[in-house]
Amino acid sequence: MNDRRDSIYAVINIGSTSLSGMLATKSPQGRVVPIAAHRVPTAGCVRQGSIHNIEEAAKRISSLLDKLSTALPQEAQISGVYVGLECRSMRSERYDSFIDLGEEGSVVTPEHLLTLKDQVSDASYPGMTILSITEPRYRCDGKREPNPRGVRCRRLEAQYLLIVARQNIIVNVRETIEDRLGLRLLGILPTPIAEAAATMTMEEMALGCAYVNIGGGTTSIAIYQERFPVALFVLPLGGNNVTRDLTQLSVPLLESDAENLKINQGSMNLSVSRTEEIIATSADGSSTKHFSQLEVNRYISARILEILNNVVSIIHEAGCGESIPKGFVFAGGVTKTNYFFETLRKLSPEYRKASLRRDIYEEGVDNNLLANYITEIALAAQASEPGVTYELRPLESLLQEQPTTRSSESAEPVLQPKEEEEESYTYTTISEAQHLPLDDDEDDFFDYREESYKHEEKREPKEKGPSAFERLKSGLSKGISSLFGESDGGDDY
Structure with a gap:
């Protein structure tokens, strides 16, 4: 106490x-x-x-x-x-503010920085509420400047990331x-x-990394680069979709029983024998049902791979694929699914499990x-x-x-x-x-403003091998296409 x-x-x-x-x-x-x-x-x-x-x-x-x-x-x-x-409906919006300081230029003062910040108060998005405003990324005459105060320039710019959500x-x-x-x-x-x-390290934030939390009803993606968040997306997909899929097994299940089956006996391991069976007891303990372990695992794996594929697609469409050389940090209840991280290893992205x-x-x-x-x-x-x-x-x-x-x-x-x-x-x-002293409307699923997340300057493709993002994208494509292929239980995904 x-x-x-x-x-x-x-x-x-x-x-x-x-x-x-x-x-x-x-x-x-x-x-x-x-x-x-x-x-x-x-x-x-x-x-x-x-x-x-x-x-x-x-x-x-x-x-x-x-x-x-x-x-x-x-x-x-x-x-x-x-x-x-x-x-x-939560997402990020980029807001750019600037001040022209004349042909001769001027030394940036705290008043100039306050003027840039005041311009953000004019931002508005129909039907949306601004929840937070991130720290700005500054540019002096087009060049990145971590701390512009005291620097002489002709044009001072600030790029803010605004987090918005639907008003209702x-x-x-x-x-x-x-x-x-x-x-x-x-x-x-x-x-x-x-x-x-x-959870992200300073190195991950500085070099570029994507934080992905796959929860019960949503999957969030926060992308960081140069120590600042550059984009946020929330997709209406998560573990509840996996549960609803399991209600459609060859032996029908109530949603509560499907949830228990997913948590207690589900897995993404597709290397199990076709003859292996599991016995699931109903939530009230009144009945038991027999299932093919491989069938259950395929339902679970298919949906989770689809969620990961959506994550990769939205990052690609936002033009942030080359912004995450440090790969991914994964969190959320779905990542506790048996064989989740083993599956990621086969997909070959650079990733790690989230920890404080x-x-x-x-x-x-x-x-x-x-x-x-x-x-x-x-x-x-x-x-x-x-x-x-x-x-x-x-x-x-x-x-x-x-x-x-x-x-x-x-x-x-x-x-x-x-x-x-x-x-x-x-x-x-x-x-x-x-x-010590001291499942509803998803009409706004694709309501993202693409230009809000585009980088101001395009990066030249690297001469090195495929990036972590490209490896995951390629691996997901292969995994999903071969998920229901004929085999004796020796699938890679």
Whole structure:
């Protein structure tokens, strides 16, 4: 329990399959110190990252916050939250601003930089809300300049990346948090950008890399180059598509049973024997069904390869194929599918599994929490305004307190993960560092403005071998075309 008056940040991530939250403080170095984390299923109130049923979402978020509040002292309460969003309509828009400084040129001053920033306030996109504006990339007389202040030039330019989402999605978030729950909405954070910033290395950001999160209802792609995000896409495809595919097996399945089959016995391994069978038990345990392991794996592999093919296609269409020499960083629930990374090895791209950078969290954080709450820690790292307030207590109650009495439960520094009836997990982590001083409409799927993501200058093709992007594109083409070819179970993909 946090008995001190440290700044505590509250974050909630709106996922398609689960709503998750975290309370955290930060060390003097700005590293996240988690206090509590919890996750509850959405049960359909969120679809493709967007709140669909406001009333049900409010109930589930309220339950989530109640669980988190048990880690707070009696006089503390959650009054404001940051919300992480990764919805189907979210995308990036490039905005260019400039100032002409005359024929003789002028030395760039802070006022010039503010003028460039003020021009961004004029940006508007019909039906869309601007969620965030990234740090700009500057050019002085057409040349890249990391810090233009003090540089003499005739023309000063700034390139911003604006993250936008459909207005009605933002309205639903505000109504759920502010109107139904009576909380302050401290900010809406684009989850893919927060995750990428917390997991990608400085080298990957500088040289060029794509962060890909394949979740339940959406797949997000954040592309970085020269340490800045250059494009963001969110595709309405994810693990839920795999689940729905499995309901169409030769033996029909309910969606809940298909989900269990996918998680517990599914794989992308197509090298299994044709005679190998699996027995799947229904979610309520009332019946069992027999399936061909190869048939199940082919359904799963086909859909996941299609998702990866869509990722490659959207990167290619945006003209960013040559911008990611460091390859891909993969995250999300779908990447936990058995044989996912083994399949990637056969496709031959340069890739790695996402993990939090060591400078994001404080030493001593539980390893299970780090593995299961990457998104929430990444969002907490972006938070800047505390979300927990403390009520003033009467002097009499303070005098009556026994200063040395604490229950055995609150004396424990770490509570181990406990499985709940709703298949969620709760962690309470108090590091010593804390005590240091201190399926719906997809009409907007292809509504991307291609010119917003084109680079200003084309790069000359390299003389070296095929890039990581080209190898993945070629491998996917081969894998998909041969997926259902005749074989005795020795497929490569």
